Amino acid sequence: MKKLALVLALGAVAMTAQAKDSKTITASFPSNSLAELEVDIAVGKIDLQTYNGDTIEVEILVEPKESDSWFGKPDVSEATLNNNTSGDKLSLEIDSDDYELSWQVKVPVNLALDVEVGVGKIDIQDLNNSADLEVGVGKIKIETTAADFKKVSLDSGVGKTAMSGFSSVETSEKSMVGSTTDYRGQGQYSIDAEVGVGNIRLRRD
Template sequence: MKKLLGVAAVGLILTTSQAMAKDSRELNHTFAINNASQLDIDFPVGSLEVQSYDGSEVHVTIRIEPKNDKGWFGSEIDLSDIELNHSQRANLLSLKLDNDDIQQNWLVKMPKSMAIDVELGVGDIEINELSNSVEIELGVGAVRIDSALDDYKRIELESGVGDTKIRGLKNEANTHRKVVSSQSSYQGNGQYNIDVEVGVGDIKVRH
């Protein structure tokens, strides 16, 4: 009897493990940018990592999983029904996945020739080898931008509760702190702009 119970327990563990393993999904998309010069990304909760490269396509990988742990029996959310909304017109490629019930982890590889505009409710944003303009609105989280350029026309960083830093550029940046808030600004002779606003969290731009 004990042996049968042991086998049944192992079977339950295996079944549960398989169910939990299926409790996530990966979305993969590739977009030819044609004449698009700006990429817009909008989602409510998760993380975003952006990499710039010399190319003519935008590659997107999104891992999605339930935001809340439903316990041993997995989530009630059917991840198979969730798809990325995308549209491309004139000079703009827009990507949106508006679902508050899932955690989204984005990895985006985009051409250096594109500017990027991001709206995220809660999460972290990391942009590597930035070579263009960027505009970010983040409710709660952190933003880190590693720039391939050492100069910009203008940089404006604002955090309602948190810290802002600009490091390693040609000119000196100005930072003003008021109790819990922080603002950093930069003026230079570069071609591009950086605008980042965070409600709660830190912002760092460095070359």
């Protein structure tokens, strides 16, 4: 009986420790006076969904980044979402590269996007505005509902770039390891996407 109690106690400790291995941060920001959302992520992924609303809704799953450090895993309870408004731009960031972050963001369709990820991916649904996107290692995927864009520039140092669903013809160039895709149209907005190592895809629904 004592052995069973000990096993159950150890199991409870393990479950408690596991629960502390992640943290969820939620936040909401009014967008009435904003024109642009900026997000900076060291390691992780971000899924952005545009909608016809007037608030930016953010949910972030924070997990410790895999590490061989003798000091163990970083304490995710210390993770905080920093926000700063400068003019008509809201900037969001969790200021540490010790975490792996999974962002879920609902953003009003009338806001331009400026997103940078060190290692990971950017996934945007229903884009209908300008976007400046950069990933060091990973990938970018964009699905848009815009009829056209004024300018599109996709650049991968090592990887592939592609766009589809537009009436005008894009210009694509491939090197030994990289790829670029450039496009000029009659739209209002522009997309500038760059990946150091990885692929970029833009598709119009």
